[in-house]
Amino acid sequence: MTDPSTATVRLGRSGLVLDDREEALLCASLFYFRLPREVWEARLAQVRATGYRAIDVYLPWNFHETAPGVWDFEGRRDVGAFLDLAHEAGLAVIARPGPYICSEWDGGALPSWLALEDGLQLRQAEPKFLAQVERWFAQAMPILAARQWGRGGSVAAVQLENELDFFDTHDRHAYISALRDMAIGHGIDVPLVACAGQGDLNGATGGVDGVAPAFNFYPDDRSPFIEAEVRRYADLVGAEGLPLLVTETNRAHTTLRRLMASGATLLAPYLQASGYDFGYTPSVGNWGDPGGFMTHDYDFGGYLSPVGESRAETAEARVLAALSRTLGPALANARTTEAEGVLSVDVPTSASGSALVLDGGGTLTGVPNLGEEPGTAVFAAEGGLPELAIALAPFSCALVVRGLPLGGFDLPGTLKFASADLVRADGEGLEFASRVPSVIALEGAGGVQTVEIEAPARGGSVLTEVVSGGDRWTVVVHHPEDVPTPDGTEGVISPALPEPESLTGATRLELETRTGETSAHDLPPASEEVGVYRGRTHYAASVAGAGELLIEGAGDIVDLALDGTALPSFATFGATVRLPVEGASRLEATVETWGHANFDDSRLPGLAIGSLRGLGRVWAIASSEDVASLWTVDGGEQWAGEPAPVRTLAGWSSTRIGRPVTYRRGLPVDGTSHYALHLDGLQTPCEITVDGESAVVSPNDPWVHFAPGQGREIAITMPHWPVDGGGATLLRLEAVRDWQVEAQADHDLLALSQKDGTGTEIALPLELAPGEEVWLDVPVPSGGRSLRFEGEQVRVSAFAGGELLGRVWLDDAARPNFTGGDPGRLWIPGSWNTGAVRLLVHGTAGGDRPRLARVTAAASPE
Incomplete structure (x- = not known):
């Protein structure tokens, strides 16, 4: 290990520089909270064996504060012990304590009870929320500070927040400034970063001094436009003297190679080391239709499976990591350009390939094959070399070295051309890796010598001697699976396991499956209000005399029974449910929390970050009235003027598709009851203004609730679309009361x-x-x-x-x-x-x- 007194970490144009070692870093996500403590050391060793030199680690607030004021940093929650093991494994750590982490984790790690505090605004520069964050940072940051790289530990950088550019934070500068000041106040002096989820630098960092921007890219691996996009961001941060840090991206090393060739000096594919969500910790939200349940098996196809299987991409990891180590500062300090000298590629490839002008001489050119068939690329004649055709493996990205001086490797001459990956160079010779035939050209005292080498078989590395005048090189080409680990041992891909x-x-x-101990409540409380931050809540009440119920905001898994007869479950993410109960006398409900929303999705109530769980509000429907007609129309420029036309809701016809139309009318509300307006058949999101306050209603939950006194005059604005707009129904509601919970x-x-x-x-x-x-x-x-x-x-x-x-x-x-x-x-x-x-x-x-x-x-x- 490095002597703590001499250890340093800095952020410079060449990237995150550890102990003055300039190298493009590969970083794997590895999360202690998704693994038993007993396997931490083994998983860290698996990552280190791929050649990745860093890991990124979230610290989930609600994993450590299990109830308000109850902290747990023991056992598999002992993050300090995990960080110490990472240090022993020789891995740097990018620590990500949030407060919000996303990570498809319950609530994005924000404790669910925060939403119970009146006036608290999540992820805002707001005193109540910042006070809660300070409580968390006061627990987490000292653990990180004591284990910083410059103090003999593993923590080389700390990320504040996570993809804030996806969220509607009102004052980003004030918010990130507050987090920065808290971190510094707790002794953090390694670089601070903030990641942009969709390329909005200021949206992620707030433009705050001392907080470097980083980027999360999740492109289509087959997209031909990746290089051009990434070069734009490399140029953007390079103009400020900063490196391109990619803190999350796809796992395929074909894509990682394209990013490296486009200027990324930190590559942190998200979830190369998969994990497992034990407990009631998965989230709801991401990638559903519109909502989905995140599985306990937390796996996006990284090189380590959730149960520790080493997959085929581990060989690709070792190759790319070895190439980065070999080129070292020349690669880290390279200048990004558009690729030149590639005459043709006969398979799908990048629309604008990238190349790196290596520091000290030479270039590294990325040539992707985005198809599933092998292909060929042709390089132009240059520097004494004729046109050269190289083989491209299916779905791959060749990293072609040209004009690399070899003096820094204690070797003579110049590596004029290599279509295989350069994985080692020293006084003993040059080692490469390739799955396909390769072309290698070396220039020495006798001129340029070019050799074509057949694709090596697994376990059958090809050795050849290249001689130019008095200069001699030993050249070895390995199959990628034969490239050794950083300590020189053989890399192993897990064998097939026996049949189950x-x-x-x-x-x-x-x-018993329940204790039966209940408490009385006038109205059904949220699960969090009765201390169920994770788990389930059981409800029972009389519904005698009701014909239909309206259930608003229930989540996540709702099981109902009428007079002991079970009904089908529903999991509608808080969307309003209309339930016939004619003739029933008793309603029983069990509501299980799958997880809290980890993203902020306004399409359904239960997908909003900070949304609570439980049965929600339960109403008996006292009456129903059709209100689809007699709406006055304000079409702006789409009609001539007063008097306003009167149409059905969404019934105005115009050629101006997509232009907003506003419909207004009064509703027959009595001023003392609660009501719900159902916009049946709503096609697009619309804006509803009631008493001067506006809200957006989604087709996924086309309901609006009116408290007593609301709804006498409303306005609904929607883009014109010439389809049947459906109906509008006004329901008068009476609360179902007297619950046992x-x-x-x-x-x-x-x-x-x-x-x-x-x-x-x-x-x-x-x-x-x-x-x-x-x-x-x-x-x-x-x-x-x-x-x-x-x-x-x-x-x-x-x-x-x-x-x-x-x-x-x-x-x-x-x-x-x-x-x-x-x-x-x-x-x-x-x-x-x-x-x-x-x-x-x-x-x-x-x-x-x-x-x-x-x-x-x-x-x-x-």
């Missing part, structure tokens, strides 16, 4: 899952009634195991090692989209496996009889 075992036996336990937080469920109990031996399949819920113990072979479940109309929560391993939802029409990784896989780490997994199995209504058909267990490599 079928687990057919189980014990059905005589254990049972709070069942995550720690309550964990306590139930660890109880001892007697049971009955059964064989799967297990059939349940809709709404029935039981505990099962299922024996599991020893070691780490990937568990899979088969069946229909059931939800399964699996527990082991004192933790919730995760949840799966099997074959149910009510199930929402699942996004991220594999929704059917749960992982029991070997260190948590005591020989059995405990399952909470819940049957759902609406389809076939609920059935857990089979459980399988596949060995995992840890």
Whole structure:
């Protein structure tokens, strides 16, 4: 390890420079909170073995503050111990403490109870929120400060916030300034960065002095326009004397090569080392239709799977990392240009390729093959070389070195041309890597000597001697999978694992799934109001005499029963639900939090950041009235003037498509009741103004609520689109009151899952009634195991090692989209496996009889 007294870190034109070693850094995301502590050291070693020299690490606020004022930095929450292990592994750390992190994590790591504080505004330069952030930073920042690179630790940079340019922060400069000052106040003196999610530098950094911009790029890997876009940002920050830091991007090394050739000196593909969301920690939001549930299996195809499998991209990682090490400062200090000298490419390629003018001489030119077939590129004759045709592997990016002086490597002459990747150069010779035939040209005392080398087979590196006059070079070309790790050992890709075992036996336990301890509430409280920040909340109330209910803002998984008969589940992300209850006397509801929104999506109430969970507001519909007609129209320039036409809502016809039209009318409200306006058939988002206050209504939730006294005069503005606008219905509402509520937080469920109990031996399949819920113990072979479940109309929560391993939802029409990784896989780490997994199995209504058909267990490599 470097002597702490001499260790330095700085941010310069060549990138993040550690101990004066200028090198384009490769950085893998690796998250301690998504892994058992027992595998931290092994995963860090796997990353280091790929040649990546850094990791980025989020610190999730709500992982450490488990309830207001309750802090936990022990066990698998001991981030200090993780950072120490990273240092021992020789890895630098870009620490990302938020306060907001996104990361498809519950609420983006913002504690859910923050939304309960009156007047608090998330991610704003607002005193109440900043005071809460200071509480978090007072816990997290000293841990980072004590482990900074210049003090003998691993932390080389600290990121403030995360992709703030996606969020509507009112005063970005004030907000980021406040975070910067807090960080500095807690002793952070390594570089501070802030990342832009969509290229808005000032939107991410607020233009704050001392906070360097970084970029998150998520392009289509096959896009021909990546290079031109990235060069623009390289030029933009280069004009300020700053490097192009790519703090998140895609995982394919073909794309990473294109970014490197375009000037990136830090490349941090997001989630090269995948992980797992144990507990009630996945988020809701990203990439759904419009909403989705993030899977527990947190995997976007990186080079390490969530259970520790090393995938094929690990070989590509070792090659690119070796090339970066070999070229070192020449690459880090290179100047980016548009590629020159490529005469033709016979496969899909970049619209504007990039090249680097290496510091000290030579160039590195990226030549992508964006197709799935092998191809050929032809380089122009230059410097004594004829036209040269090079082979391009399918979906690849050749990094062609031309004119590289070799004196700095204790070798004679010049590397005039190399279509293979230069992975090592020293006094003993030159080593390359390639999957295809390569062309290598060296210039020495006797002129230029060109050799064509066949593609090496795995385990069959090709060695040749090149002689020019009195100069001699030993040239070795490896298959990429034969490129060694940085310490010289062989890189290993995980072998295929055995077929999964079928687990057919189980014990059905005589254990309660709820305590039954309730408290009385006039109206249904949010889950967070009764201390359920994660977990589930149970509600019951009389609905006698009601014909229909309106449920507003319920989330996430809602299970209802009328007089004991289960109804189909729904997961509508807070969208309003209309429910017939004619003849029923009692409503029971269980609402399970899958997670809080990690993004800020206004299309549905439950996707807004800071939105609460629970049953929401429940109303009996007292009356209904059609209000689709008698709207006066203000079409601006689209009609001649007074008197205003009277049309149905959205019924104005014009050739001016897309121009705004405003419809106005009074509604027959009584001034004392609550009402809901339903815009049935709404085609596009519209703006509704009530009593001078405006809000946008989405077609995904076309409802507007009016408190008593509101709604006498409203205006609806929408872009003209010549389609049937549907109807408008006004519902008078009466609140359903007198609720019995049972709070069942995550720690309550964990306590139930660890109880001892007697049971009955059964064989799967297990059939349940809709709404029935039981505990099962299922024996599991020893070691780490990937568990899979088969069946229909059931939800399964699996527990082991004192933790919730995760949840799966099997074959149910009510199930929402699942996004991220594999929704059917749960992982029991070997260190948590005591020989059995405990399952909470819940049957759902609406389809076939609920059935857990089979459980399988596949060995995992840890």
